[in-house]
Amino acid sequence: MIRSALVGGVALAALVACSTFTPSQVTVDQYVEDARRIAGEDLKFLMPVCNPQPAVRAAPSPAMDEMLAKLINQPPPEPGQAFDNLYYVGSAWVSAWVLKTSEGLILIDALNNAKEAADLIEGGMHRLGLDPAQIRYVLVTHGHGDHYGGAQMIAERYGARIVASEIDWQMMETGLEFDSKLWDRPPKRDIAVRDGETLTLGDITVRFMITPGHTLGTITPVFDVRDGGRAHKAMIWGGTSFNFGRDMGRLDGYIAQTERIRELSSKWGIDVPLSNHPGYDGTVAKLKARTTAAPGSNPFVSGQAVVDRAMRVLNTCARAQKTRFQLTAQAGAGNIYAAEMNVQGQMGSHNDDDDHIHAGILAFSNTYDAQPMSFPFSVNAGAPVGLHVNRAP
Numbered sequence: 001m002i003r004s005a006l007v008g009g010v011a012l013a014a015l016v017a018c019s020t021f022t023p024s025q026v027t028v029d030q031y032v033e034d035a036r037r038i039a040g041e042d043l044k045f046l047m048p049v050c051n052p053q054p055a056v057r058a059a060p061s062p063a064m065d066e067m068l069a070k071l072i073n074q075p076p077p078e079p080g081q082a083f084d085n086l087y088y089v090g091s092a093w094v095s096a097w098v099l100k101t102s103e104g105l106i107l108i109d110a111l112n113n114a115k116e117a118a119d120l121i122e123g124g125m126h127r128l129g130l131d132p133a134q135i136r137y138v139l140v141t142h143g144h145g146d147h148y149g150g151a152q153m154i155a156e157r158y159g160a161r162i163v164a165s166e167i168d169w170q171m172m173e174t175g176l177e178f179d180s181k182l183w184d185r186p187p188k189r190d191i192a193v194r195d196g197e198t199l200t201l202g203d204i205t206v207r208f209m210i211t212p213g214h215t216l217g218t219i220t221p222v223f224d225v226r227d228g229g230r231a232h233k234a235m236i237w238g239g240t241s242f243n244f245g246r247d248m249g250r251l252d253g254y255i256a257q258t259e260r261i262r263e264l265s266s267k268w269g270i271d272v273p274l275s276n277h278p279g280y281d282g283t284v285a286k287l288k289a290r291t292t293a294a295p296g297s298n299p300f301v302s303g304q305a306v307v308d309r310a311m312r313v314l315n316t317c318a319r320a321q322k323t324r325f326q327l328t329a330q331a332g333a334g335n336i337y338a339a340e341m342n343v344q345g346q347m348g349s350h351n352d353d354d355d356h357i358h359a360g361i362l363a364f365s366n367t368y369d370a371q372p373m374s375f376p377f378s379v380n381a382g383a384p385v386g387l388h389v390n391r392a393p
């Protein structure tokens, strides 16, 4: 008895002496470990989302332009067909999807600029036997230049209407979060959609889910796809990475929305998880695999269980990042978080342009359960559902 008590005391002393292993850092590591386990092999392309993110959003700079140029100038993949009514005409970095209906085409995202849109979207469509003149709508999933850059050119050339969320139209009109000389100017305001609204063109209806996080008005479109006689339900997760800096409101939004879409994907039977960046859904490999797939099998049909896991991976990574920012705040570097948390002697400067950070603070006392965020145009969000992530013993 005495011996084991002594051993326990020594172990505790060692743990206390080792300052890097605070319980909160253990929490971060546990989240990342959870995410990795949930991702397994087939979803491991999502794991970069779990990497630590900077507290400050990248400002326009020659270095950012250089990085973007590298991403844009990668050799593009072959354009291809994912379903009877869904085609890929994107680059190696950013996606552009063409949804075919009985009364025209819907282009989902328009790449970085008019030149790239002409080369890859128009060029790819011609190679696939699609006529760009049939584009009726251009959906901009969120207001970052890699998705809207070619939109105005396509709209003007073919008389198409441009669809984005109200909140991202506002952002594109009054204050871009990111900018680069490699991106063409944002499109002129056109159709604004709200959470849960639908667009029907011919035989296809697209439902727009506003999933704030990556931007405040990110759209995740949900629509039917067909493969032979089989119908499937697809969604394109509209914004993936946490490149917005230390913004707890956004992380709370992201956590809530991944939970909401996870729940809806079960209710609606979403079995085709897609992204607007091919690196986050394995598009290029799947397009290749589809050309040799046996009749009746389609590598893009992952199943509802995989959609569920993908949402849990993103959710868990968002929780890891939120905890990292909390840790920094507790260390005294997080100014207003430390102040709001009543941490003595750690009052820092107040960052006035981050109004919605205050909303994130409300969720502070509860690390594990997401708080519902009443973002504009997301009134149908409802209460978030707990994820019940199984923790390793």
Ligand SMILES: [Zn+2]
Pocket (backbone or CB within 6 Å): 142, 144, 214, 239
């Ligand atoms: Zn983006």
